[in-house]
Amino acid sequence: MSAEMNKIPYKIYLEENEMPKAYYNLRADMPIKPAPLLNPGTGKPLTFEEMQPIFCDELIKQELDNDTQYIPIPQEVADFYKMYRPSPLVRAYCLEKALDTPAHIYYKFEGNNTSGSHKLNSAIAQAYYAKQQGLKGVTTETGAGQWGTALSMACSYFGLDLKVFMVKVSYEQKPFRREVMRTYGASVTPSPSMETAVGRRINEEFPGTTGSLGCAISEAVEVATTTEGYRYELGSVLNQVLLHQSIIGLETKAALDKYGIKADIVIGCAGGGSNLGGLIAPFMGEKLRGEADYRIIAVEPASCPSFTRGIYAYDFCDTGKVSPLAKMYTLGSGFIPSANHAGGLRFHGMSPVLSELYDEGLMEAIAVEQTSVFEAAEKFARVEGILPAPESSHAIKVAIDEALKCKETGEAKNIVFGLTGTGYFDLVAYQKYNDGEMSDIIPTDEELQASFAKLPKVNA
Amino acid sequence: MSAEMNKIPYKIYLEENEMPKAYYNLRADMPIKPAPLLNPGTGKPLTFEEMQPIFCDELIKQELDNDTQYIPIPQEVADFYKMYRPSPLVRAYCLEKALDTPAHIYYKFEGNNTSGSHKLNSAIAQAYYAKQQGLKGVTTETGAGQWGTALSMACSYFGLDLKVFMVKVSYEQKPFRREVMRTYGASVTPSPSMETAVGRRINEEFPGTTGSLGCAISEAVEVATTTEGYRYELGSVLNQVLLHQSIIGLETKAALDKYGIKADIVIGCAGGGSNLGGLIAPFMGEKLRGEADYRIIAVEPASCPSFTRGIYAYDFCDTGKVSPLAKMYTLGSGFIPSANHAGGLRFHGMSPVLSELYDEGLMEAIAVEQTSVFEAAEKFARVEGILPAPESSHAIKVAIDEALKCKETGEAKNIVFGLTGTGYFDLVAYQKYNDGEMSDIIPTDEELQASFAKLPKVNA
Numbered sequence: 001m002s003a004e005m006n007k008i009p010y011k012i013y014l015e016e017n018e019m020p021k022a023y024y025n026l027r028a029d030m031p032i033k034p035a036p037l038l039n040p041g042t043g044k045p046l047t048f049e050e051m052q053p054i055f056c057d058e059l060i061k062q063e064l065d066n067d068t069q070y071i072p073i074p075q076e077v078a079d080f081y082k083m084y085r086p087s088p089l090v091r092a093y094c095l096e097k098a099l100d101t102p103a104h105i106y107y108k109f110e111g112n113n114t115s116g117s118h119k120l121n122s123a124i125a126q127a128y129y130a131k132q133q134g135l136k137g138v139t140t141e142t143g144a145g146q147w148g149t150a151l152s153m154a155c156s157y158f159g160l161d162l163k164v165f166m167v168k169v170s171y172e173q174k175p176f177r178r179e180v181m182r183t184y185g186a187s188v189t190p191s192p193s194m195e196t197a198v199g200r201r202i203n204e205e206f207p208g209t210t211g212s213l214g215c216a217i218s219e220a221v222e223v224a225t226t227t228e229g230y231r232y233e234l235g236s237v238l239n240q241v242l243l244h245q246s247i248i249g250l251e252t253k254a255a256l257d258k259y260g261i262k263a264d265i266v267i268g269c270a271g272g273g274s275n276l277g278g279l280i281a282p283f284m285g286e287k288l289r290g291e292a293d294y295r296i297i298a299v300e301p302a303s304c305p306s307f308t309r310g311i312y313a314y315d316f317c318d319t320g321k322v323s324p325l326a327k328m329y330t331l332g333s334g335f336i337p338s339a340n341h342a343g344g345l346r347f348h349g350m351s352p353v354l355s356e357l358y359d360e361g362l363m364e365a366i367a368v369e370q371t372s373v374f375e376a377a378e379k380f381a382r383v384e385g386i387l388p389a390p391e392s393s394h395a396i397k398v399a400i401d402e403a404l405k406c407k408e409t410g411e412a413k414n415i416v417f418g419l420t421g422t423g424y425f426d427l428v429a430y431q432k433y434n435d436g437e438m439s440d441i442i443p444t445d446e447e448l449q450a451s452f453a454k455l456p457k458v459n460a
Numbered sequence: 461m462s463a464e465m466n467k468i469p470y471k472i473y474l475e476e477n478e479m480p481k482a483y484y485n486l487r488a489d490m491p492i493k494p495a496p497l498l499n500p501g502t503g504k505p506l507t508f509e510e511m512q513p514i515f516c517d518e519l520i521k522q523e524l525d526n527d528t529q530y531i532p533i534p535q536e537v538a539d540f541y542k543m544y545r546p547s548p549l550v551r552a553y554c555l556e557k558a559l560d561t562p563a564h565i566y567y568k569f570e571g572n573n574t575s576g577s578h579k580l581n582s583a584i585a586q587a588y589y590a591k592q593q594g595l596k597g598v599t600t601e602t603g604a605g606q607w608g609t610a611l612s613m614a615c616s617y618f619g620l621d622l623k624v625f626m627v628k629v630s631y632e633q634k635p636f637r638r639e640v641m642r643t644y645g646a647s648v649t650p651s652p653s654m655e656t657a658v659g660r661r662i663n664e665e666f667p668g669t670t671g672s673l674g675c676a677i678s679e680a681v682e683v684a685t686t687t688e689g690y691r692y693e694l695g696s697v698l699n700q701v702l703l704h705q706s707i708i709g710l711e712t713k714a715a716l717d718k719y720g721i722k723a724d725i726v727i728g729c730a731g732g733g734s735n736l737g738g739l740i741a742p743f744m745g746e747k748l749r750g751e752a753d754y755r756i757i758a759v760e761p762a763s764c765p766s767f768t769r770g771i772y773a774y775d776f777c778d779t780g781k782v783s784p785l786a787k788m789y790t791l792g793s794g795f796i797p798s799a800n801h802a803g804g805l806r807f808h809g810m811s812p813v814l815s816e817l818y819d820e821g822l823m824e825a826i827a828v829e830q831t832s833v834f835e836a837a838e839k840f841a842r843v844e845g846i847l848p849a850p851e852s853s854h855a856i857k858v859a860i861d862e863a864l865k866c867k868e869t870g871e872a873k874n875i876v877f878g879l880t881g882t883g884y885f886d887l888v889a890y891q892k893y894n895d896g897e898m899s900d901i902i903p904t905d906e907e908l909q910a911s912f913a914k915l916p917k918v919n920a
Contacts, residue, residue: 010542082470156842176887382616387574424884427636
């Protein structure tokens with residue numbers, strides 16, 4: 001091992017001048033574009049003007065832009081990136097040794113910033129465009145808390161107000177996430193609150209409710225659209241978010257190229273698709289342009305299997321059914337996944353970009369159960385040192401499985417996966433695993449069929 | 461700012477081949493050596509043989525070695541370091557801009573590993589020497605939990621058993637720290653326990669006690685000395701720990717040298733001295749050899765001011781008075797600091813190496829109150845992105861003060877400070893600060909005099 005170690009370092013860091021100067025817009029290279037968002041009232045594609053009360057102008061342009069291949073990263077955003085990027089591409093020498101595999105395993109580690117995840121990559125861009133537009137502030141919702149933390153850091157940096165609606169049960173059970181957001185100056189309100197019309201209505205209708213992401217989205221959108229100088233920002237699913245997250249894949253590709261390494265398999269966890277879409281972008285681009293081939297694998301929780309058991313249809317992005325309609329792999333916006341600790345993967349739908357690519361057979365998807373995910377997480381932590389987030393550990397699980405297949409076949413494949421974040425705020429889940437109290441609950445076919453039956457009529 | 465940014469990057473990373481190959485033993489360059497540890501029974505210097513039942517042989521050699529200037533880093537330890545080192549030396553461009561200071565501020569960030577602090581640097585070395593000696597396992601105590609976490613990662617890596625005695629109140633109030641240690645395979649026992657003679661005695665004498673670090677040390681030492689194939693390991697104060705932590709300073713110096721930067725002021729927080737001793741080692745070495753001059757500042761909490769209000773005398777290292785005697789700046793081993801959230805700085809004494817240097821006037825010390833520390837922490841977090849540990853924030857506070865002095869005088873001094881770790885497990889303290897419920901309690905002169913009166917007779 002030692003001779004090779006001298007060639008490829010444990011961690012490949014790009015120099016500042018090797019960092020990407022522009023985001024890569026994968027849609028420009030897609031022969032079939034992702035389906036547009038629809039206005040649920042009219043059933044017609046949402047226009048720039050219809051989106052303007054909700055989103056920042058520049059972000060709407062990015063959302064609708066299916067043609068521009070590279071979109072420059074603004075200098076102020078690039079300067080912020082320098083504080084925590086380039087993130088390291090790590091050669092998992094110790095994991096390879098522990099698995100006794102001939103495979104070479106690499107992971108792109110996005111947890112080296114205070115938000116603890118890749119979410120900051122898009123948060124800082126979105127905050128920048130809001131500031132550029134002269135806005136006073138923005139609103140958002142947060143469940144597990146990674147996105148809310150990231151956006152609070154970004155807004156603090158640009159001096160923007162931020163109002164976060166945090167699902168009430170998380171607000172109460174995850175006080176630490178809440179305090180990080182407050183430390184960065186965000187106001188954090190448990191949702192449903194009495195501050196919005198929709199919040200008051202829900203509180204009245206369901207007394208004692210602990211909230212949901214759908215409800216928090218509705219409250220955040222209401223405040224954004226009814227407060228002078230505010231807009232709403234979202235951390236996943238949207239095309240603009242995948243665009244910003246392409247920095248993950250661009251850096252990964254540049255780091256591999258620097259050492260002449262050709263990836264064979266690229267693996268990422270998939271919730272709404274922000275990390276996966278960003279990681280695979282340049283690899284998928286080469287594949288679409290016929291320049292290279294890669295196996296690309298999305299990993300999702302068996303408790304919320306949008307790709308592997310969902311259907312490709314128009315659906316609401318939120319459980320409250322107030323959002324635009326997106327064409328995507330979905331379990332139905334009314335689907336409530338069983339308690340799975342990977343909060344960031346508990347989303348019923350999937351990015352329209354990734355949904356289109358999956359539908360065309362350009363990528364694979366695998367659903368894994370959470371006890372096997374935590375087993376992989378623990379194995380990884382013990383040899384590689386990093387305590388991974390449960391979300392990220394879905395990718396670890398499949399990377400290990402692929403590396404063990406290489407052991408059987410004797411192939412020295414290059415396996416690359418995205419390690420999206422750290423598990424410091426997920427220790428309640430680790431405790432359940434350590435105590436042997438974690439279980440796997442997967443939806444029945446009947447549940448899914450009942451959920452599909454409620455999809456919006458526009459699909460008919 | 462932009463032109464200069466092109467010269468010095470936000471983060472200076474060393475290449476793998478630029479990383480230190482040996483630890484630097486500052487004691488070799490000290491004309492007056494630190495005073496030896498004494499056997500409290502005989503009042504005479506502890507011998508190798510007396511230490512052998514407690515510590516690993518190689519670590520005792522390092523503890524007693526005042527002469528060897530450089531001690532090679534074993535290859536296995538160097539390989540482990542590659543997973544999380546070199547840690548970045550960050551140019552705090554955003555903090556400088558926020559303070560509008562001509563000073564150049566740099567910080568060495570040691571929080572980029574799962575233990576969340578610099579403690580891992582010594583933990584991996586100590587675990588390695590235990591493994592080399594053919595031991596089955598080691599024991600330790602932990603209060604705030606950083607050291608216990610670091611040692612659990614290190615022992616997991618080398619396949620050693622680890623038994624951690626965790627102060628009962630922390631065990632109950634910091635379940636997340638406990639779960640990280642368990643995830644890395646350590647057994648964690650709340651102290652005082654019923655598993656040791658000393659634990660049973662204390663539980664009987666003080667029913668319902670929530671424990672103390674002194675008691676946890678006593679339990680860990682008892683298990684180490686009465687279990688075949690076990691030794692005890694400690695994360696601060698000792699000479700061997702400062703030796704391992706010299707990697708912080710060596711990397712910092714190498715990164716500065718790479719860009720031709722001469723530090724004017726070097727600042728570190730001081731609890732037992734492990735971080736400060738490591739950070740300043742090569743700078744103090746040059747100072748002792750007459751090659752360069754630096755202002756070196758230790759920052760301690762006003763609630764536990766060993767340097768600024770303690771006396772230089774022989775004292776026990778633990779409150780249970782079972783440890784050897786060390787000559788150090790101490791508040792008295794019976795001194796109980798008021799609740800200060802920087803758990804890692806709540807130690808009554810100080811490293812004998814640093815105590816000797818301070819006594820000779822080779823470094824300064826400043827005591828700061830914790831509300832001002834959290835104010836500095838929040839300011840730093842908002843512009844530099846990293847959520848700092850309360851301990852580290854003591855150094856931030858003084859670095860900011862020095863930078864503001866430069867603003868008054870117009871001097872472009874190079875200020876270097878140690879950012880020892882992250883505050884993910886300290887959010888109860890941040891919450892108190894956010895809610896305006898944090899207070900500053902400093903000991904009275906009467907309290908300190910009463911504590912000094914109980915120092916061991918060997919000083920008479």
